[in-house]
Every structure is written in structure tokens, then in C-alpha cells.
Amino acid sequence: MSINLNHFIIHGLKHNSQDQFVCVFQEEELPQSDAANQLIEELHIRFNAKPSKGIGRFAEQSESQFVEQLAQWQEYPESYVGFSQQTIRAIGEKMHEYGLANDCYVLMAEYQYVAQRFLLIAELPIKEKVTCSDSLELSRLRFLDADAMQLAVRLDLMALESNDESNYAVFIKGRAGRKVADFFLDSLAIEEAVDRKAQAEELAQVVNDYCSQHVEQKDVQAELKKEVVSFCKEQQVAGEQVNVGELSHAISGPAEVSFSDFISGSESQLPDAIEPEIKTLQRMTRFSGTGKGVSISFDAALMGGRVRYDATYDRLTIDEIPPNLKEQILKQLQSD
Known part of the structure; x- marks a missing residue:
């Protein structure tokens, strides 16, 4: 994969013991490095692979100043640090407004992939692990949990520059649906435009x-x-x-x-x-469902053949059940 990283910074969002919102800002961009490129490549792949994403565009009416701040940064690229601080502060304020008090890092990266130029804004949870050194001393290690990325927005900057409004903002909806991402989208003045x-x-x-x-x-x-x-x-x-x-x-x-x-x-x-x-x-291509202690999944092509449904009695009949399932059932019957 060919990623060219142009701008990269990470800020922190914390809530103290008095439940007060605190921003922990970087005062300069992180240096270009193999580790930074590897992280963005990983996030790019994970973002693409997320099954539940939404497509949005900037709302015509919003309290957020993000659109104006984005345009100002595009005009003055050297203002990236200030632009990122404004963005993270807005995200943190919305997070606090929505009653969310989890500590996290917020990453902002502008990069090129093939002929596209993206701005990725992602919340990365803080995770701690206990490590053991060569001298058998234990210590706690805090790190970015890229695997747990559930809140992220990616802007197609080239589509924005060309006034192509079809697909310039893509966001992760989150495991529990769009409401999880509401504060994130609100802070960036983004509204869902396409129902995937x-x-x-x-x-x-x-x-x-x-x-x-x-x-x-x-x-x-x-x-x-x-x-x-x-x-x-x-x-x-x-x-x-x-x-x-x-x-x-x-x-x-x-x-x-x-x-x-x-x-x-x-x-x-x-x-x-x-x-x-x-x-x-x-x-x-596949039927699947779970309920009342039963989980069933099978190829749709089997319906009407090995698998038949009787609507009158709400009954599903399966011929030639999987051998491993049959083995478990017979073993259980023999033990009863």
C-alpha cells in the first residue's frame, strides 16, 4: 500500500476527578516516521473494512465552526496544528455535552492514497497493559488501541475541492448504530446524506x-x-x-x-x-437469524431443497444436517 503522510498529530481528551473536560494538546505535528505511516496504513485498511459506515455531507445549518476552520487551513496549510486543536476542542465539548466521559486520543491525519487525498479524524481509545521487562519488573503500558476504532470520519479533500458533493464524508456508524456517533458528527457539522x-x-x-x-x-x-x-x-x-x-x-x-x-x-x-x-x-446469498436460544445460518441456494419452510406451522426442515452437529446431538441423546 502506498500512503504519503502529509500532516499528522494526536491530541488527548480527558475528564478529571471533578468531571471537568480537559484537552491535552500537542504543540507541534508528530514527525514523519515508519511507525506513523504504518499506523495510518492500518487505520486506512480498518476504516475501509468496517461493515457499517455512513455517507454524509456538511449540514447547511450547524453551530459547529469546523467547515470554516477547514477552509482556512486549506488556504493556510501551516495552520494545521491550530486547526487540529480547534477541532479536538469541539469534539471534546460535544462529548461532554452528550454525557460521555471516556478518556481517549483523537488522531488527525492528512494523507494521500493513490490519486486521492484524505483527512482522517479518529477517536482511539486508551488501553493499558501490564508488561514485564527483561529484569522481571512489572510496569503499565498505555497505547493507542487501533483495533477498537469505532468513531472516525474521513473527508475526501479532492472531492471537496472539485465541489463533488456525492461522497466526500464517510463515517463509521459504530456497533450500536448511528446514535453512538452523533456527538462526533455534530462537532464536525456532518449530517448523514446517503442510506447505505x-x-x-x-x-x-x-x-x-x-x-x-x-x-x-x-x-x-x-x-x-x-x-x-x-x-x-x-x-x-x-x-x-x-x-x-x-x-x-x-x-x-x-x-x-x-x-x-x-x-x-x-x-x-x-x-x-x-x-x-x-x-x-x-x-x-445467506439466510441467518438468532432468537430464543437458536442460531441458524445457511446458503440461500439451499432453500426449497435441503432446507424447506412450512409457513402454516412456522417450521423449518433441514435434510442432511452437518455431521459435526449430528454427532453432538447423538452424543447428547445417548447420555440422557
Whole structure:
């Protein structure tokens, strides 16, 4: 991976014993180093791989001064330290306003990847571990927990410069949904603009319609759906949008009507480039569910064959259950 790091700084956010909000500022940028580049590369990969992300843009009305401060920094690049301090102070104030008192580091990095230029703003939790030295002395080590990154916004600076409003702000929604990230987005004047889950549901519906109308063989339908999910996953990992035209080339082989032509002739509201939520999209290829002590997952292609559903009795029948599951059941029956 080729990352060119231009600006890099880390500040701290803490709450003291009186529950007072405290900023711990760096007064100068961190030096360029292999460790810094490696950290940003890791965060770039982890950010792309996050399954639940939102797409946003700057709100027309907001109390935040971030947009003006960003524009000022773009005009005067040497003001990066002051710009980062203003940003972290705003994030900390919103965090305190929302009643969140966790200590953390906030990283701000401006870097180039291929032909793109990004500004990454990420909250990284503080983690402590006990270490043992060569002389068998114990000590506590505090470090950045990059694996636990759950709050981050990445701005596409080139898209902003070209006034391309389609996809210049991408953010992690967090494990518990968008509300976890509210204070983070509010401090940066960002509002969600695109519903990735809705895009995934729309794409899945279009693919299902395409398969049912133009692909007769069930096994070919299943393979096409897997190719769609795989293609979208690859684009997500690369940090790229899914171009519907490119997707059409990937799945149109067995049918006389291309996927792009099918979309053009349908009532689909899909734009030319989308960022579907992979978790939702995977429902095309796999059924799964958990409830009342039962967890079930199986390939969608098995429905109607080895797996059958009786709607009258709300009953699922599975033929040829997995050998390891069968072994556990028989062992339990023999012991009863």
C-alpha cells in the first residue's frame, strides 16, 4: 500500500476527578516516521473494512465552526496544528455535552492514497497493559488501541475541492448504530446524506429481479448473487464506490440482457455509483437469524431443497444436517 503522510498529530481528551473536560494538546505535528505511516496504513485498511459506515455531507445549518476552520487551513496549510486543536476542542465539548466521559486520543491525519487525498479524524481509545521487562519488573503500558476504532470520519479533500458533493464524508456508524456517533458528527457539522442499507436493499432487489427474469438455472442465479457480493466487498476493502456499469460486466455473462440495460429499463432508483452495506447485501446469498436460544445460518441456494419452510406451522426442515452437529446431538441423546 502506498500512503504519503502529509500532516499528522494526536491530541488527548480527558475528564478529571471533578468531571471537568480537559484537552491535552500537542504543540507541534508528530514527525514523519515508519511507525506513523504504518499506523495510518492500518487505520486506512480498518476504516475501509468496517461493515457499517455512513455517507454524509456538511449540514447547511450547524453551530459547529469546523467547515470554516477547514477552509482556512486549506488556504493556510501551516495552520494545521491550530486547526487540529480547534477541532479536538469541539469534539471534546460535544462529548461532554452528550454525557460521555471516556478518556481517549483523537488522531488527525492528512494523507494521500493513490490519486486521492484524505483527512482522517479518529477517536482511539486508551488501553493499558501490564508488561514485564527483561529484569522481571512489572510496569503499565498505555497505547493507542487501533483495533477498537469505532468513531472516525474521513473527508475526501479532492472531492471537496472539485465541489463533488456525492461522497466526500464517510463515517463509521459504530456497533450500536448511528446514535453512538452523533456527538462526533455534530462537532464536525456532518449530517448523514446517503442510506447505505437502503442502497443495499435496492441493489439486492434489482439483482433478484434480474435473475428471476433473465437467468433460468438456480445454480447460476446463486453464483451471480455471490459474484455481486464479492465484487462489492472488494470495492469496500479498496475504499472505492461500486460502479453499477462495472458491476454489470461482472455479472451479465449468462444472460442476453446486460445488468446495466436491465436497470435502465426498470424503475430502480440506483445511482451510477453506490456504497451498499455489505451485511444487508449478504442476505441475497445467506439466510441467518438468532432468537430464543437458536442460531441458524445457511446458503440461500439451499432453500426449497435441503432446507424447506412450512409457513402454516412456522417450521423449518433441514435434510442432511452437518455431521459435526449430528454427532453432538447423538452424543447428547445417548447420555440422557
